[in-house]
Amino acid sequence: MTLGPKGFVILLRIIAATAVICVFAMLAMLIIASFSPKSEFGAWTLANYIDMAGMRQLWPAIFNTLVVGIGTTTFLLMFALPFTWVLSRTDFASKGVLLTILTVSLALPAFVTAMAYVWLLNPNSGIFNRLLESAFGWSRVFNVYSLGWICFIQALMLTPAAVFMMLPAFRNFDSTLEEAASVSGISPRRAFFKIVLPTLAPAVGAVSIFFFILAVEIFDVVGVIGMPGNIDVITTLVYQSTYTVYGPPDYGFAATLGMPLLALCAIGVLIYLWLLRRADRYSMLSGKNRAPILRDLGRWRFAVWGLIGTWGTLAVVLPLLTVIWTSLTPYLQPPSMAALSQLSFSSYRGAAGLVWAPFVNTILLVIGTIVFSIVWSVSVSWLATRVRSKIDKALDAIVFLSLAVPGMLAAVAMQFLALSAYHWVPLLGTLWLIIITMAIRSLAFTTRTLNSSALQIHSSLEEAAYVSGVGRMRTFLRIFLPVIKPAIMFAVLVTTLISARELTIPLMLYSPRSSVISTTIFDLQATGRYDEAAVFSLLIIAILLVLALASRRRTAPIA
Amino acid sequence: MSEPTNDKPLLSVRGLAVSYGRAGQSENAVQYLDLDVSEGEMFVLLGPSGCGKTTLLRAVAGLQAPHSGSVTIDGQDVYNSKSGNSVPPEKRPVSMVFQSYALWPHMSVAENVAFPLREGRRGVPRDEVAERVTEVLEMLGLSNMRDRPVTTLSGGQQQRVALARALALRPRLLLMDEPLSNLDYELQVRLRGQVKELVSRIGVTTLYVTHNQNEALEMADRLAVMDAGKFRQIGSPRELYHGPSSEFVARFIGDMNLLPARIAEVGPNLWVDTPLGRLRAGTNCIDDAKVGQSCLFGVRQEDIEIGDNQGADNIVSASVDRATFSGDSISYQMNVNGTGLQCRLHRRFDVPPGRDVLLRLPVEHCLVVPTDGQTGAS
Incomplete structure (x- = not known):
């Protein structure tokens, strides 16, 4: 293929434009849907907004959503900050152990952990509650159906991601700043509060906002715990208005209900970007970074072990054991001699009959999402870092905007689009619709990852190929892509991990022929088939564990 | 050429x-x-x-x-x-x-x-x-x-x-x-x-x-x-x-002393008035120079020599302000009637600060250069 410089730019812009069109279509559909009665396209009405304003659950749901956001972020920092600190700035001897535990925990999808906690701590039949009752006669000690547990479980699950996000900032912290303080006669304690903390504050703030947004938009935990516990948040209201059990699906009203969430996330993204710029400004100051001074933990290492043990038990060991136990028992019951005699693999046989289609669909979903996401994002990144015209920067910015649209609302918009366009493009209920929605959602992350890598690589590498007679396409394929390969591999691994365990988007969009493992688990759990849900959970955990450990090897030089 | x-x-x-x-x-x-x-x-x-x-x-x-x-x-x-x-x-x-x-x-x-x-x-x-x-x-x-x-x-x-x-x-x-x-x-x-x-x-x-x-x-x-x-x-x-045709080129190539000057005499011999006195230049880099025209007088640091013949052209009397030893040569900051002049001499001319010396600015290495803003010879 011979393409001139212009032809090649046009080709990539066409590819990037399809992504931008999808993002725009998604945003437009969300807004149009919110003004549409029921799920009818184009009949403008304010009825949805009027209905929303008169809804009894609205304000409690908004309040609960904020509580979930703030509560999750607070619990999250209680684990993530010490872990990050220990990993980056202390002489803690077993950093590898901590990193491995954090990585392994990525193999547990949040909805699986939430399910495990329901099985353990629901007030009536929870395994742990039953144990306490039979041992001490205390009944209903724990009630998992509460905002506190929702926040806590979300925090447990988000901890590794938060640690991996904060680590670079902590690690690159220029320790000559501390040295400068100490040779100027400032005590280490004062230096920590007056120099280290203020310098790292924007980075920590940005990460906090990021996880606040994530905490209010993920459906995994509120879907499993909030809905049966009658705790409304915005995402559960959106879900319920589209779910047939509660009446005919009304995507128009769902979009309207999502507007407060969209506003919340949009504000969050703006604050996030603002903080990120501040954090960048600080990090620009350090020219030559020296290896950080590692603090002697001394006796504190016992406290660190205690924290790791607590988190590891609650986030990994306990949920995993619960899932295994539940998969082997016919109904929820605490471990006992009687229970041991009932252990069987019968639920595995039951699950085996259901597994094939969801398993294949999950693999297709992962592959499809990666292909769309990577083809789109390498095009956008090349244009944004190499051509850098206004058009290309706009493409990049619009793609990044998609970050502000929560997954559930993206799904509502795409479902509305697919319904409206059903006669022309039969995407409704297909895996394609899920793949495209997932790919759009992943773009903000993949383009950021590729952009930062592409920016670090001087464009003279490609110019050297041009001036020695190598064409554009060939230079792109043989120089640009291989050189940013580590970033591409990282993006692929993270996208794989995220799309394999994604619940929200497939749950909103799937039909019986496009069900994946996560939606199957969710349905089994919702219909009380806990043992089979547990078997499927073990399957997805096994798949994710392989991926997580692969990513551990990939990120090892970083982490 | x-x-x-x-x-x-x-x-x-x-x-x-x-x-x-x-x-x-x-x-x-x-x-x-x-x-x-x-x-x-x-x-x-x-x-x-x-x-x-x-x-x-x-x-x-x-x-x-x-x-x-x-x-x-x-x-x-x-x-x-x-x-x-x-x-x-x-x-x-x-x-x-x-x-x-x-x-x-x-x-x-x-x-x-x-x-x-x-x-x-x-x-x-x-x-x-x-x-x-x-x-x-x-x-x-x-x-x-x-x-x-x-x-x-x-x-x-x-x-x-x-x-x-x-x-x-x-x-x-x-x-x-x-x-x-x-x-x-x-x-x-x-x-x-x-x-x-x-x-x-x-x-x-x-x-x-x-x-x-x-x-x-x-x-x-x-x-x-x-x-x-x-x-x-x-x-x-x-x-x-x-033959730098402009002040910019003269300053950019080589370590040149450039002194404000005015043309005193044109013809076979080119004379200019400088803060060091009236000096003769061997090379003229100005198109149709006129008497009274302001210009720059240039001489490279390495071209300046220790003078011995009191009566010859371009001999100035200077005192050493500062000497910097750099191995093969010595860089001097000289003072000629309050005007600074830099020169680099072979290390055998090791003169302590404060001493007076006679310097010769060899005519064949002295240039007249237009100040920037004027047009030079092309």
Whole structure:
């Protein structure tokens, strides 16, 4: 293929434009849907907004959503900050152990952990509650159906991601700043509060906002715990208005209900970007970074072990054991001699009959999402870092905007689009619709990852190929892509991990022929088939564990 | 004197202007330049950073889009703003050595050299590739590291790989963008000679960018001194050294004392009035100089000698303010009736500060240069 410089730019812009069109279509559909009665396209009405304003659950749901956001972020920092600190700035001897535990925990999808906690701590039949009752006669000690547990479980699950996000900032912290303080006669304690903390504050703030947004938009935990516990948040209201059990699906009203969430996330993204710029400004100051001074933990290492043990038990060991136990028992019951005699693999046989289609669909979903996401994002990144015209920067910015649209609302918009366009493009209920929605959602992350890598690589590498007679396409394929390969591999691994365990988007969009493992688990759990849900959970955990450990090897030089 | 002798120059640039940002809105990085480089010539662009020399080079390569003018390489019209013709870099008969070397980090030494031959559009016959790679690696003494990853090489070795990659294409025009500036000083000095020798042995026409005046003087057949997007002077190293046509060039090349002066007498002998007194200059760089015209009197530090003959021309009496010993020579800050004068003398003239000496400013090395703003002799 011979393409001139212009032809090649046009080709990539066409590819990037399809992504931008999808993002725009998604945003437009969300807004149009919110003004549409029921799920009818184009009949403008304010009825949805009027209905929303008169809804009894609205304000409690908004309040609960904020509580979930703030509560999750607070619990999250209680684990993530010490872990990050220990990993980056202390002489803690077993950093590898901590990193491995954090990585392994990525193999547990949040909805699986939430399910495990329901099985353990629901007030009536929870395994742990039953144990306490039979041992001490205390009944209903724990009630998992509460905002506190929702926040806590979300925090447990988000901890590794938060640690991996904060680590670079902590690690690159220029320790000559501390040295400068100490040779100027400032005590280490004062230096920590007056120099280290203020310098790292924007980075920590940005990460906090990021996880606040994530905490209010993920459906995994509120879907499993909030809905049966009658705790409304915005995402559960959106879900319920589209779910047939509660009446005919009304995507128009769902979009309207999502507007407060969209506003919340949009504000969050703006604050996030603002903080990120501040954090960048600080990090620009350090020219030559020296290896950080590692603090002697001394006796504190016992406290660190205690924290790791607590988190590891609650986030990994306990949920995993619960899932295994539940998969082997016919109904929820605490471990006992009687229970041991009932252990069987019968639920595995039951699950085996259901597994094939969801398993294949999950693999297709992962592959499809990666292909769309990577083809789109390498095009956008090349244009944004190499051509850098206004058009290309706009493409990049619009793609990044998609970050502000929560997954559930993206799904509502795409479902509305697919319904409206059903006669022309039969995407409704297909895996394609899920793949495209997932790919759009992943773009903000993949383009950021590729952009930062592409920016670090001087464009003279490609110019050297041009001036020695190598064409554009060939230079792109043989120089640009291989050189940013580590970033591409990282993006692929993270996208794989995220799309394999994604619940929200497939749950909103799937039909019986496009069900994946996560939606199957969710349905089994919702219909009380806990043992089979547990078997499927073990399957997805096994798949994710392989991926997580692969990513551990990939990120090892970083982490 | 050293104007191109061939009828057809290999590189011909006419009215070339390059601006960053939108054309006409921002200041031009390169301002309407004309340049001819003849076949086999080593032409150096010299100037301070930001003068537009790299921009000009990149425009010739096709990496930077000009907004007006034309570029012709080996008779091929590669850019012309009038006809709208713009040949992309991959189709121009050039190759380039980058300041950063721009070696492809995922390839070995031999792969770096072979990749453009194999995948490029310069029509290298397939069966010739291996032969050319071997030949060029041998020429640059890289044969024993042909399979090494380029990331494991030292700076000097990387530089040679970059040169090998560029030469293997047998370009009509070789472009070099500060190819030595990332090396340490001693290696730089050694490689200047080697690169010059290699390039002239192959006979490839070369456009070479540097900000280092010594490098420019040593390597150039001809050079252009650039400032603010314009050529200040074009000529051979000797012409520019001995006859700078402007204050800028005089200051940029060599360590020159430049004193404000006024022309006192023209004719066979040129006399000027300076703060040091009335002095005679051997070289006049001003077109039709007139008596009373203000100008600059220049003499290089290394040309000043210790005087002994009281009655001869250009003898001044000075006192030593400061002496700085630097091994082979001693740099002096002299004071002549309150005017500072720098000179560099052989170490055998070791005079302590405070002592008075007689200095001779040899007439044949004294110049009269126009102040910037006036036009100089071209």
